[in-house]
Amino acid sequence: MTFKEFGLNESLLEGIDASGYENATPVQEQVIPLILAGKDIIASAQTGTGKTAAFLLPIINKLLASRIDDQVNALVIVPTRELAVQIAQNLEGLAYFTEISSIAVYGGGDGSNFTNEKQALSRGADIVICTPGRMIAHLNMGYVRLQGLQYLVLDEADRMLDMGFYDDIMKIISFLPPKRQNLLFSATMPVKIRDLAKKILHEPEEINIAISKPPAKIVQRAFIVYDAQKIPLVKDLLKSTNFKSILIFCSKKHNVKQLTMDLKRARFNVKEIHSDLEQAEREEVLLEFRSRRLQILVATDILSRGIDIDNIDLVVNYDVPNDGEDYVHRIGRTARAETDGVAYTFVSEKEQNKFNTIEQLLGSPVPKAEVPEQFGPTPEYNPRKSRRTGGGGGGGHRQGGGGKSNGKRFQPQHQRRNNNGQNSAGRQGGGGGRSSGQAG
Numbered sequence: 265m266t267f268k269e270f271g272l273n274e275s276l277l278e279g280i281d282a283s284g285y286e287n288a289t290p291v292q293e294q295v296i297p298l299i300l301a302g303k304d305i306i307a308s309a310q311t312g313t314g315k316t317a318a319f320l321l322p323i324i325n326k327l328l329a330s331r332i333d334d335q336v337n338a339l340v341i342v343p344t345r346e347l348a349v350q351i352a353q354n355l356e357g358l359a360y361f362t363e364i365s366s367i368a369v370y371g372g373g374d375g376s377n378f379t380n381e382k383q384a385l386s387r388g389a390d391i392v393i394c395t396p397g398r399m400i401a402h403l404n405m406g407y408v409r410l411q412g413l414q415y416l417v418l419d420e421a422d423r424m425l426d427m428g429f430y431d432d433i434m435k436i437i438s439f440l441p442p443k444r445q446n447l448l449f450s451a452t453m454p455v456k457i458r459d460l461a462k463k464i465l466h467e468p469e470e471i472n473i474a475i476s477k478p479p480a481k482i483v484q485r486a487f488i489v490y491d492a493q494k495i496p497l498v499k500d501l502l503k504s505t506n507f508k509s510i511l512i513f514c515s516k517k518h519n520v521k522q523l524t525m526d527l528k529r530a531r532f533n534v535k536e537i538h539s540d541l542e543q544a545e546r547e548e549v550l551l552e553f554r555s556r557r558l559q560i561l562v563a564t565d566i567l568s569r570g571i572d573i574d575n576i577d578l579v580v581n582y583d584v585p586n587d588g589e590d591y592v593h594r595i596g597r598t599a600r601a602e603t604d605g606v607a608y609t610f611v612s613e614k615e616q617n618k619f620n621t622i623e624q625l626l627g628s629p630v631p632k633a634e635v636p637e638q639f640g641p642t643p644e645y646n647p648r649k650s651r652r653t654g655g656g657g658g659g660g661h662r663q664g665g666g667g668k669s670n671g672k673r674f675q676p677q678h679q680r681r682n683n684n685g686q687n688s689a690g691r692q693g694g695g696g697g698r699s700s701g702q703a704g
């Protein structure tokens with residue numbers, strides 16, 4: 265379906281064209297007409313589905329006819345600064361040929377940012393994209409012009425609740441006029457999201473685009489290791505493979521810092537990103553990574569959702585993520601758009617149960633990769649045993665058979681360099697791109 269068929273304004277169609285969009289994505293096909301018709305919406309859609317434009321386009325289109333001067337006309341609440349910046353950039357592109365104004369309002373940055381935000385909020389900006397804490401700081405000062413607000417969007421709502429923003433969201437809403445159109449987007453639909461929806465939405469249409477499964481084209485492999493083998497194994501994988509753009513996730517800031525330091529010492533082109541960095545530093549690192557000047561980025565889950573970076577070839581879960589959704593989000597950073605991707609997860613003894621729970625959520629075991637000989641014995645993959653013993657392990661294990669849930673192990677040969685230093689088998693990913701348990 266083309267965007268013209270939605271009957272959008274010509275100036276908006278120009279922006280869509282300039283953004284390089286030709287046809288609407290499935291979420292856009294479903295959501296745009298409903299928003300244009302004035303419905304409240306609850307949609308489960310993950311990043312990468314085109315959900316941002318699905319709500320921005322109809323809002324911009326409607327505001328072209330109904331915007332009220334000197335007011336905030338639409339408010340988009342998001343969990344992180346990065347997502348706020350990304351949506352603002354997307355909006356800038358789409359609205360480029362229109363007169364719609366916008367601003368991203370988020371924490372961090374220096375005092376001049378706050379002053380700019382204050383000016384925009386007190387004069388009115390058509391679309392405001394904000395993180396909850398920062399918006400409340402402005403609201404408490406009393407100058408934000410919200411009386412004319414027509415649209416409220418909650419994006420990545422599940423993430424916001426996970427981050428403890430429920431009270432903040434409700435407080436922001438208490439400042440809004442009751443008559444407005446409400447749109448809620450969430451990657452998952454746990455009960456707490458449904459409860460939130462009941463409080464905020466008015467007779468919403470429900471849309472389900474995403475099932476929380478990783479795209480089949482991602483080659484997933486797990487390395488069953490002892491904790492102490494993780495750093496040497498990362499280094500070996502990075503040295504012996506030919507990935508150009510690599511994102512490594514750690515669960516804790518401490519691990520991010522430690523691993524980055526180790527990789528720097530080994531002369532890898534690597535930087536870290538986590539919430540201890542200033543906003544400007546975070547943006548600079550992201551820019552370097554996006555433009556591929558930086559090859560390896562080590563991150564906390566701050567980057568697992570909502571961040572749109574194309575062409576990441578490899579995602580490494582240095583720590584097993586806390587739940588299946590985080591796993592899907594993390595590995596979903598690779599294999600965006602038309603490209604394939606590879607996702608490796610390092611599973612220590614303590615993490616076997618957690619990983620097994622994720623495999624159950626995915627509906628099939630992740631094939632186990634063989635840890636190269638030089639690393640010595642590796643633990644057996646035996647989640648039930650590690651549950652009983654708290655990961656006591658014991659005894660070494662090599663090669664096949666031990667992995668109860670999937671049998672064979674897999675050597676990531678498809679990414680090992682050949683003698684010319686080139687990628688030996690391109691990006692097909694030996695073992696096929698399926699996430700099933702058919703180990704290669």
Ligand code: AMP
Binds near residue numbers: 314315572
């Ligand atoms: P999102 O799910 O909103 O994060 O979008 C993922 C990526 O898809 C972003 O880079 C968007 O700019 C891009 N995108 C959104 N809609 C379309 C479309 N209809 N055609 C091509 N790319 C799109």
